[in-house]
Amino acid sequence: MIPAIEEKETQTLATLISEYVAYNEWANKRLVDWLASKPAALMTLELPSSFPGMKGTLVHIWDCQRFWLAVLRHTTIPASFRQGFDGTLDDVLTGIIEQSEEFTRYVASLTDAELQEEVLFTTPWIDGIQPRMHFIMHCMNHSTYHRGQIITMGHTIGLTDAPMSDYSFYRLIG
Template structure:
């Protein structure tokens, strides 16, 4: 059933997309919690050398982009993955919720306003919805890497985290 909303289509889409990111990260983490810790932390050839380190990267990238959306000072360096695996799981989920809550509270104007970024790597002055799309797409990319790393480690039961699956089935799970 289609929900009727007074939000602009773009605002509604961005809020849905941020909620999807939280849902997908939650499904992934809950799946990984069923796996042996030493396997989740095992180093393998990949852009980030373990599942835990890939999760850590997603978490830090989401923190960075949330600080951009909040127009806060951003840390421009990434830290070494430290802490327990459970700290990583809890941290990425708390941060994903923080991102979803922030996007959920953004007005249509906030979604469409531009934010200037000047960093050592790039400069941009895009509308905020572009940054929201980027952070969720970035997380999705790395969730796919985690699934592939897991497959190479013998995990054959990865959860479905596709956006369409969220829209069809995932929203019902959240209610």
């Protein structure tokens, strides 16, 4: 016999996108907690990937989330870490969590209409107009992609105990 399904709150675009951004924050926190439990020297090992090492990849995630949040808010784009980042590992771990929390708060404040609002963007790569929700999903997907790279880099150096961070797992326990 199948248990009765509880009546749940109706999902709207705003609740769905907000939940996905909260998932990104949760997954980033799990990754950061895992990495913080490992020897710091491993974070700066040069490993083959999109960016040199786990710290460099974390900096990239943080940098991109900062960039896209500024685009979404129509605020000045922060100076990119591409010009160099001389902060510590703790700076990166703290920064990515604080930025993820800021992104979550911002998206939670948006209505369905604001999520669908067209946003003009200018980047070094491409210019255009898209609904705000598309930028949000792009940024969250981008962070997920690079979290996977970090876990793969960890595997190459023997760190095989990465925490589960799949969206469905978050939905079940989050």
